[in-house]
Amino acid sequence: xxxxxxxxxxxxxxxxxxxxxxxxxxxxxxxxxxxxxxxxxxxxxxxxxxxxxxxxxxxxxxxxxxxxxxxxxxxxxxxxxxxxxxxxxxxxxxxxxxxxxxxxxxxxxxxxxxxxxxxxxxxxxxxxxxxxxxxxxxxxxxxxxxxxxxxxxxxxxxxxxxxxxxxxxxxxxxxxxxxxxxxxxxxxxxxxxxxxxxxxxxxxxxxxxxxxxxxxxxxxxxxxxxxxxxxxxxxxxxxxxxxxxxxxxxxxxxxxxxxxxxxxxxxxxxxxxxxxxxxxxxxxxxxxxxxxxxxxxxxxxxxxxxxxxxxxxxxxxxxxxx
Amino acid sequence: xxxxxxxxxxxxxxxxxxxxxxxxxxxxxxxxxxxxxxxxxxxxxxxxxxxxxxxxxxxxxxxxxxxxxxxxxxxxxxxxxxxxxxxxxxxxxxxxxxxxxxxxxxxxxxxxxxxxxxxxxxxxxxxxxxxxxxxxxxxxxxxxxxxxxxxxxxxxxxxxxxxxxxxxxxxxxxxxxxxxxxxxxxxxxxxxxxxxxxxxxxxxxxxxxxxxxxxxxxxxxxxxxxxxx
Numbered sequence: 001x002x003x004x005x006x007x008x009x010x011x012x013x014x015x016x017x018x019x020x021x022x023x024x025x026x027x028x029x030x031x032x033x034x035x036x037x038x039x040x041x042x043x044x045x046x047x048x049x050x051x052x053x054x055x056x057x058x059x060x061x062x063x064x065x066x067x068x069x070x071x072x073x074x075x076x077x078x079x080x081x082x083x084x085x086x087x088x089x090x091x092x093x094x095x096x097x098x099x100x101x102x103x104x105x106x107x108x109x110x111x112x113x114x115x116x117x118x119x120x121x122x123x124x125x126x127x128x129x130x131x132x133x134x135x136x137x138x139x140x141x142x143x144x145x146x147x148x149x150x151x152x153x154x155x156x157x158x159x160x161x162x163x164x165x166x167x168x169x170x171x172x173x174x175x176x177x178x179x180x181x182x183x184x185x186x187x188x189x190x191x192x193x194x195x196x197x198x199x200x201x202x203x204x205x206x207x208x209x210x211x212x213x214x215x216x217x218x219x220x221x222x223x224x225x226x227x228x229x230x231x232x233x234x235x236x237x238x239x240x241x242x243x244x245x246x247x248x249x250x251x252x253x254x255x256x257x258x259x260x261x262x263x264x265x266x267x268x269x270x271x272x273x274x275x276x277x278x279x280x281x282x283x284x285x286x287x288x289x290x291x292x293x294x295x296x297x298x299x300x301x302x303x304x305x306x307x308x309x310x311x312x313x314x315x316x317x318x319x320x321x322x
Numbered sequence: 323x324x325x326x327x328x329x330x331x332x333x334x335x336x337x338x339x340x341x342x343x344x345x346x347x348x349x350x351x352x353x354x355x356x357x358x359x360x361x362x363x364x365x366x367x368x369x370x371x372x373x374x375x376x377x378x379x380x381x382x383x384x385x386x387x388x389x390x391x392x393x394x395x396x397x398x399x400x401x402x403x404x405x406x407x408x409x410x411x412x413x414x415x416x417x418x419x420x421x422x423x424x425x426x427x428x429x430x431x432x433x434x435x436x437x438x439x440x441x442x443x444x445x446x447x448x449x450x451x452x453x454x455x456x457x458x459x460x461x462x463x464x465x466x467x468x469x470x471x472x473x474x475x476x477x478x479x480x481x482x483x484x485x486x487x488x489x490x491x492x493x494x495x496x497x498x499x500x501x502x503x504x505x506x507x508x509x510x511x512x513x514x515x516x517x518x519x520x521x522x523x524x525x526x527x528x529x530x531x532x533x534x535x536x537x538x539x540x541x542x543x544x545x546x547x548x549x550x551x
Contacts, residue, residue, distance in 0.1 A: 261431040307389060310382060312424050312472055
């Protein structure tokens, strides 16, 4: 049993403690419930337990499906052992159906189905009320790298697909959800935080909300809703499906100082066809890699330097396609 | 004395090499890539990596061959016996980083198959003592033969340039450069002078009927060094 050390961090719904291992933490779920950046406060008994159990269940399912998560094991009915991560200061929201701030922002009727799942990024900062943040701003402020953002997006969409399958088998609509990602001891980006009705909107039938909106909007029945989500998940018989492979694209092209005869003749051919204005053509190649599960970027970098690119004459870049 | 002649899928000069070795009264032994361990048997006095299109030139010429088990054993051999890489064999040796630089597509973007002249430079290659400025006539046949190296100034004073493309009289000029190779470089050697790679084909210039016998000079000197090393 891990030894609970100093309190590292206390949030609105959780406490995070050190353990004797530098790369592990204990996450205790509290019974408190907040809304509006902590302005509205409440609690109910066993809320911490429900959220612990729901998180445990969903993290396990995601893990089995090939999504890297921080969840390691259950310590008690309201305490999880997790990998220690350095959390990115960004909340990643995936929306399937319009609700909440999205409706206010764009004047959309709640319940409007989106054409395809939408990924939004929010800055994690209560004092600023967690504002929507543009990816360009994330890069400009150096909050994450381009690659980390692409990976956040890909992971969030894959999590959404898996969670959607789980909830649809329970006749529950997964409206939207919030994910947080962090870097573990090996610098790999993994899913962290929690997955609970605090962080997801779940609709059961026409107007049966099963999430924190009941508290936010004083609709009542919060406790029953959380309990119902847990009992649905516990009773469900669903098969784990592997997540779609991670598609990584390695682009390799000749360095500017290196002559590229293929580009030169293509340029001449374009001119022969009457296309004007192009003054340079450089031709490289794309290498598409598919991974079954967690993507190790250090390994990809080794693949590039050991084989995929001749770094003497070529430059390369890694992109995440999905 | 037995010389190991490597054969990867797509190698197609290995029989030319075997034929040339036979003409020079030397035993060659073909070593297929799927039976790489033969090369580790310690009974070879030298290794020739012939030309061709190993692994279909996929990714980059020589890139895949350079990451095979046979290449791993070749790397171990390179510490004790001399190695000669011809054309795609040269590309394999550069991909293995046993030789500096890289062979890029020809400036013309064409596959070039023709006779060229080659001048022996004053180099650290151990196969050709006191032979600098000798001019040899050999054929080339390649698509990627334009040598490029990280720092040409540093490289050109390292005495690793063994051959340059030249005219009949041994003059080095752009006109005598068939493929856009930097400073007309046609062949280079390793730091210890024990490994040589060149784009032209000595094994195709052994008999009078082939149009030149200058390839013999390269092979004989390589074999002489291998015999005595």
